[in-house]
Amino acid sequence: MFGKIHEIYSSISGEGISQGIPTVFVRFAGCSLRCGKTENRALWCDTPYALGPYQGESLSISSILKSIETYDKDHGFQILLTGGEPLEGKNRDMSVAIAQSIFQFRNANGKPYPASRVETNGSEKITLDPFFVFTMDYKLPGSGMEERMDAENFEILEKRHNSLDEIKFVVRDRIDFERSIEVIREQKIQTNILYSPVHGEVDAKELVEWIKIDNPPKCRLSLQIHKVLWGNQKGV
Template identity: 70%
Template sequence: MFGKIHEIYDSISGEGISQGIPTQFIRFAGCSLRCGKVGDKKLWCDTPYALGPEQGEHKSLEEILAQLLQNDPHHQKQIIITGGEPLEGKNGLLTRSLSDHIYRFRIQEQFPYPASRIETNGKEEIDEKPSRVFTMDYKLPGSGMESEMHIENFEILKKRHNSLDEIKFVIRDRIDFQRSLEILHEKKPDTNILFSPVHEDLDAKELVEWLKVANPPKSRLSLQIHKFLWGNKKGV
């Protein structure tokens, strides 16, 4: 079983409830969404270098596990599987097999962080298995991609009832923020809710003021600390 891998590297988790935790990242190549390119506005993807499947190398499950072991021989770090889009097409098959394998091994050996965190774009269907936790992006109007969202994922998240799952809203403007509140009212998710401003489009302080007034349940501001530390670089 093979997937297209752009990079595997060590860093810290840059956002969400796992922010600051030493982490091994597995970045898949290829994503069918193009977020933010609406009208005369620009693409806002954090990882445009991994959007195309040709921007990755074929790697097998065994090759990925070997590199993870080389990077972290004591199996102590959190694992985040990201992209691109790790659940799309053949990448999704490998992501599920990989996270299942890591989970079984770490549970058996009593290592920390047995469930890999999967950062997914909201288009692909998630599942109820405990071998993974999800950070699920929900694309708002400012992305131009809301029609691509797999809306049934909200019900799957309720069935999972995993305290580590997250729903992420990336906010470009007030319209996006109001739409996120509508979604929360309609779907009533019982999980962690992240609000992130579009870099260079929305001042984070303005988003804070909106959050202070609306105060959605289980919500928090999520800023990407890796950008503060290293700028908009890859592999960090």
Template identity: 85%
Template structure:
């Protein structure tokens, strides 16, 4: 089994409810979405260097597990599969194999964080598998990608009923925020909700005011702490 991996490194989780937890990141190469790109506005993806499927190195499952072990010798870090898009195409099969292997080992040896967290863009079907925890984007109108969202994922999240799953809304403007509130109501979302501003287009303080007024259930502001600490660098 092979897959295209852009990078594997250790740091802390930068956003969401797992923010601050020591984490090994496995970044896949390849994503078919191009968020934020319009005639007048630029791509906002914070990992454009991993968008192409050829922007990664072919690696086997054993090689990937060995790299994870080298970074986390005591098996105490959260494992986070990200991208690119870890559930797209051949990445999906490899993601499942990585997560199954880690889950089986950590359950058997009573290690923390047995389930791998997956950051996924909302266009790929998520699963009921217990070896995954999901941070799932819902792409709002400002992304230009809302028509690519798989709405069945909301039903799967409800069935999973996992207290660690989360849905992330990246907000470009007030229209995006209002649409997010509509989606929450239409889909009767009970999962943890993250709001993140598009850097340079929405002031985080303004987004806070919108959240305070509408108060969507189980919602919170999520800023990227790794950028606060290290700036816009890779591998941190």
């Protein structure tokens, strides 16, 4: 089995409930969404260099696992599958194979973080598999991609009932925030909720004020600490 991998590197988790944890990132190539690219607004994707399905290197599962081990010899880092989109097309099979292998080894050997975290865009169906934990985006109107969201994912998250799962709302403006509140109420979301501002389009302090007023359950502001530390560099 081979997959298109754009990069593998170690750093700390930059956002969400796992922020600050030493992490090995496996970035898949290829994503069919183009978030933020509307008639009068620009693409906002953090990793536009990984959007194309042919921008990565074709790697086997054994070579990916060996590469992960070069960064994490003691098997103590969180493993994060990201993209691109790790659940899109053939990437899904590779993500499953990687996560299963890591889960089995770590459970058998008493290692931390047995379940690999998957950052997924909300358009691909998530799973009940215990070898995954999910950071799932829900794309709001400002992204231009809301119609691509798979609403069944909310039911799957509820069935998973995993305290490490999280839903991320990237907010472009007040309309986006109000829509997020509608979605939370409509879906009766009890999973961890992250709010992130679109850089340069909404002030994080203003977003905090909105959060304070509505105070959705289990929500938190999530800023990208890796950008604070290193700016927009790749591989950090």
